[in-house]
Amino acid sequence: MIEVDDLVSKLKHMQPLAERKDELHLIKRGEELRIIFEDDRIKVLTEVDGMDGKNFQTCVSFKDLYEILRNSMSEYIKIEQSGGIQLELRNSHATLKEIVKLFNGKARDINTDKFKNRMFAMDVRSLAKILAVIIKTANKGNFLTLASMNNSVVFSLSGGEYYLEYDVNTNSKEVVVLSMESVVELYKCIKKLEGYIDVFAEKDEVVFIVDAFEIVVKNHKDTIKESVPETIYKIDMVADDLLEALRVASRISKKTYFLFNKEDMLNVYCKSEDAMYSKEIMCESDMPLMTTLGFDSKELFELINSVEDDYIVLKFSEGKEWMIIEEKHSVMSIRSDVL
Numbered sequence: 001m002i003e004v005d006d007l008v009s010k011l012k013h014m015q016p017l018a019e020r021k022d023e024l025h026l027i028k029r030g031e032e033l034r035i036i037f038e039d040d041r042i043k044v045l046t047e048v049d050g051m052d053g054k055n056f057q058t059c060v061s062f063k064d065l066y067e068i069l070r071n072s073m074s075e076y077i078k079i080e081q082s083g084g085i086q087l088e089l090r091n092s093h094a095t096l097k098e099i100v101k102l103f104n105g106k107a108r109d110i111n112t113d114k115f116k117n118r119m120f121a122m123d124v125r126s127l128a129k130i131l132a133v134i135i136k137t138a139n140k141g142n143f144l145t146l147a148s149m150n151n152s153v154v155f156s157l158s159g160g161e162y163y164l165e166y167d168v169n170t171n172s173k174e175v176v177v178l179s180m181e182s183v184v185e186l187y188k189c190i191k192k193l194e195g196y197i198d199v200f201a202e203k204d205e206v207v208f209i210v211d212a213f214e215i216v217v218k219n220h221k222d223t224i225k226e227s228v229p230e231t232i233y234k235i236d237m238v239a240d241d242l243l244e245a246l247r248v249a250s251r252i253s254k255k256t257y258f259l260f261n262k263e264d265m266l267n268v269y270c271k272s273e274d275a276m277y278s279k280e281i282m283c284e285s286d287m288p289l290m291t292t293l294g295f296d297s298k299e300l301f302e303l304i305n306s307v308e309d310d311y312i313v314l315k316f317s318e319g320k321e322w323m324i325i326e327e328k329h330s331v332m333s334i335r336s337d338v339l
Contacts, residue, residue, distance in 0.1 A: 001076040002033065002050040004089075008069050010035065010046045010212065011062075016188035017044065018062035023099060026085070027057045033079065037062065042185040043216040056081035059099040068094050115200040115207060119148040120170040124190050124197040124210045130155060130164065131187040137162045138180050143220060146199070146206075148172040153199075154232065165232060165315055174201040175221060182217040189215055235266065235314040237283035239307050242268070245279040250301040252277050257294050260287040270297065287316070 014037050018024070025036040033051045037044045058081060065087075069077065074090035085096040134144060134155065143158040148170050155164045158177075178186075190197065190210060197210035201219065208215040245268040249256040253270035261267055264285060269278035293316070304312070 001052075001078055002048050004069055004072055004074055004077050007048050007077065008066075010048065011066050011069065013189055013193060013213065014044055014046070014062070015066060017042065017185055018066070022061050022063050023059055024062040024065060025057075025059050026079070028053075028055050028079075028081075030055070039185075041179070041181045041217070042189070044189055045214040045216075046212050050076075051079065053080050058085060060085050060096040061099070064096055115202060115209075117172070117174060117201040118170075119146070119172045119174045119176070119199045119201050120153045120168040121196050121198045122153070122166065122168050124193050124195055126166075127197055128187060128191045128193075130166065131183060132191075134162055135180070135184055135187060138183075142180050144178045144180060144183050145175065146178070147175045149232075163315075176201050176206045177220040177223075178206060178217055179220060186215060186217060189213070233285070233287045233316045235283050235285040235287060235316070236311060237266065237281055237314070239304065239310060239312045241281045242266075242312070243301075243304050243307075245277075245281065246297070246301040246304055248277050248279075250297040252297075254297055255294050256297040256300060257292055260285060260289055260291045263289070 014024075014035075017037050017039070021037075021039045023037075025038065027034040027036065028051050031049050031051050032047050033049075034045060034047045068087060068089075072089050072092070074092070076090075078086075078088035080086045080088075081098075083095070084098055087094040087096065134157065138144070138157055139159050139161060142161070145154070145156045145158065147154040147156075148168070149172075151167065151170060152165045153168050153170070155166065156162065186208065190208070190213075193210050193213070195211050197208055200207040200209070204219050204222075205216050206219045208217075246256060249268065249270040252275050253272045256268065256270045259267040259269065262280075264283060266281045266283050266285065267278055268281060269276070271277070
């Protein structure tokens, strides 16, 4: 017998996906019932224990099964295949019509040990928050790149609207590319889950494992090569030091320039027909010496002026995107020109 609460709690996380496709695959193997939702954007697999009787494989209406279970007062349920899918509950019985559509994929066990290319792991709530921002920021046709490198994972949109380097414990150097349609479905599934989520790069798939769920989406890496981030440089400094320089620069010129002409030193300068201004700021930086970057003066000043932390981290990728990241994981970006 299966615990109804256990089954309902798992279906609850899959329920937002069923709004697009009202189908659920059920595969009974021994005492396990494997539950699979799959469409052209995402595949989600979970499982429950407590089955008995003959093995079977079928497809039923997700909505019908979910509504029967969540409105039942029964503690346990028995599920069998006999002239349809028979649901035996306390003092009640239901029959679900079988959809003639067999699941052709592999109903594999939910186990992280079977995957070789582990990219990273992180708190699933943190991942959900990041995906929520990305979904709001992304433009139509965007792809999301995840790149694990240097004990961090980089999230970046193909159009340059979003970039975030998030610290994780990893030695992996893998890159995967997801369609925004898959990102939306992934967010729907994980947004209320808890714990740590493991991410694996598997050939043409990206696999996310969290709690008792395995979530699979297509990896578009081979077709979307231009979105892969390259080298990332980091500059740490006192926020007020930079703000002082930008306050002056924004009143003198439309463009402000960063020149890295000394080790651990940033030269902020600008010029107009009537004036020239420069200020050297101490920082920790791995930028190549003699690199010069240009910004819109007022836009950069407004971004730095909104920072509340004492220290800021500026990150620059070869994709020509500056990022200002606060300790509380709030992210702002500004376009830059490499001179």
